[in-house]
Amino acid sequence: MPEIRHVAILDDYQEVAHRYADWSALPDGARTTVFTEPFGGADDVVAALEPFDVVVAMRERTAFPAEVLGRLPRLRLLVTTGPANAAIDVAAAQERGIVVSGTRGAGLASTAELTWGLIHALARSVPAEDSGVRAGGWQHTVGRELEGARLGVIGLGNVGARVARVGLAFGMDVVAWSARLDPGHARDLGVTPVGRRELLTTSDVVTVHLKLSERTTGLLGRAELGLMRPDALLVNTSRGPVVDEEALLDALHAGTIGGAGLDVYSTEPLPADSPWRNAPRTVLTPHLGYVTAGAYGVFYSDALEDIRAYAAGAPVRVITP
Numbered sequence: 001m002p003e004i005r006h007v008a009i010l011d012d013y014q015e016v017a018h019r020y021a022d023w024s025a026l027p028d029g030a031r032t033t034v035f036t037e038p039f040g041g042a043d044d045v046v047a048a049l050e051p052f053d054v055v056v057a058m059r060e061r062t063a064f065p066a067e068v069l070g071r072l073p074r075l076r077l078l079v080t081t082g083p084a085n086a087a088i089d090v091a092a093a094q095e096r097g098i099v100v101s102g103t104r105g106a107g108l109a110s111t112a113e114l115t116w117g118l119i120h121a122l123a124r125s126v127p128a129e130d131s132g133v134r135a136g137g138w139q140h141t142v143g144r145e146l147e148g149a150r151l152g153v154i155g156l157g158n159v160g161a162r163v164a165r166v167g168l169a170f171g172m173d174v175v176a177w178s179a180r181l182d183p184g185h186a187r188d189l190g191v192t193p194v195g196r197r198e199l200l201t202t203s204d205v206v207t208v209h210l211k212l213s214e215r216t217t218g219l220l221g222r223a224e225l226g227l228m229r230p231d232a233l234l235v236n237t238s239r240g241p242v243v244d245e246e247a248l249l250d251a252l253h254a255g256t257i258g259g260a261g262l263d264v265y266s267t268e269p270l271p272a273d274s275p276w277r278n279a280p281r282t283v284l285t286p287h288l289g290y291v292t293a294g295a296y297g298v299f300y301s302d303a304l305e306d307i308r309a310y311a312a313g314a315p316v317r318v319i320t321p
Contacts, residue, residue: 002076004030004311008052011061012036013269020293021300027311030054038062038269046071053077054310056303059290060085061268066092077101077315079306081299082290084319086212091321099310100319103302107290112162114289115207115237118261119146121283122233123205144204147171152203154178154196154220155238156186160209164191175199178210200227205235212239222247231258237289240265245276252279263289 004027009017012034017023023032033052038061039045045068049055054077057064064078066089075098080088083102093100121127125141132140151167153160153176160176167174168190175194176186183193200206206228210216220234221244228234234257236243245266251257259281268287270276276284302317309316 001313002311003027004054004077004307006030006052006074007032007054007056007307008049009034009056011038011058013038014291016296017056017300020296021304023304025304026307030307030311042068042071050074054307055079056307057081057085057088058299060087063087064093065089069093069096069098077307077310079103079303080319081303082106083317088319090319094321099315101306101310101315102317102319103299103306104317106295106298107292108158109162110292110295111159111237111289112166114263114285115159115163115209115235116166118235118237118263118283118285119205119207119233122235122259122261122281127283146205149173149204150175150202152176152194152199152206153191153209154199154206155209155211156181156189156191157209157211159237160207161189163207163209164189172205175203179215196224197227200224201229203232204229205233207235208238208242210238210242212241217241218244220244220248222250225251225257228257230256233257233259233261235261237263240268249275249279252281257281259283261285263287 007030009032013036015036017034039048045062049072053074055075056079058081064087069089069092078093078098078100081103083105088100090100123146124143128141147170149172151172151174153164153174155178156164156176164174175192177194177196177199181193186193219242225247248260252260261283263285264287306316
């Protein structure tokens with residue numbers, strides 16, 4: 001049976017990994033090391049993880065391209081939270097004899113819920129009004145109602161469909177587009193399928209719910225953002241690179257878009273000098289979509305189960321290229 005000695009738990013920013021799984025249940029002799037800060041570049045990843053035979057990665061917080069995997073000769077099991085991880089070169093791992101295991105999916109409901117938190121925060125200027133009250137002020141902004149407004153959902157999958165249902169409950173006119181949208185599925189939800197241009201030019205709120213891929217990277221670029229109304233709100237809780245960040249920053253500073261609510265960014269965590277920290281008409285959250293007790297309970301307990309199964313010679317939830 002494979003021997004497990006050194007287990008690295010990565011990117012535990014809140015130091016909660018040991019709260020959501022009983023790591024004492026690891027095979028005898030195995031010990032864990034928890035990393036609470038993000039690594040720098042590839043050299044930092046290799047320097048820190050070279051002694052470990054098992055690594056537990058939290059979503060895409062740390063990347064494992066072929067170049068990194070090739071410099072970790074002791075690594076035998078790489079566990080990712082979630083059923084897939086675009087930041088892991090699974091084919092390269094397989095070539096090197098590294099098993100990649102995932103966990104059950106989690107965070108779909110919580111991401112949809114956060115999306116609505118961002119929409120409301122933008123529509124009613126919640127952060128600004130909160131700061132104003134604490135500073136002794138009262139009623140500085142005039143909000144907008146969502147009832148009767150148009151919600152444009154880009155990507156009507158598991159999360160997008162949840163967001164759409166809430167929009168309908170608020171009395172919004174909900175439309176949707178994606179390259180692979182099933183019009184019948186949309187209509188079954190009470191959502192109107194439209195073209196991308198119509199969605200962008202007519203929606204009061206545009207919300208993005210797409211998986212990151214070569215096809216979706218930069219999907220909303222300068223031209224697409226230019227189609228949006230100057231009072232329209234953009235919300236992104238999927239992945240940062242789906243939206244051209246430079247183009248969005250320019251639109252916000254120029255006032256050609258009403259505001260943006262962002263939970264995801266091309267570089268995470270945001271660097272101290274990130275231009276997003278001073279971007280106007282924005283509500284920013286630090287990739288909280290899946291950061292809930294429920295999701296962490298699934299992720300960490302399943303990760304522990306993955307390690308125990310591997311040690312027993314019967315890996316589970318193996319991810320293949």
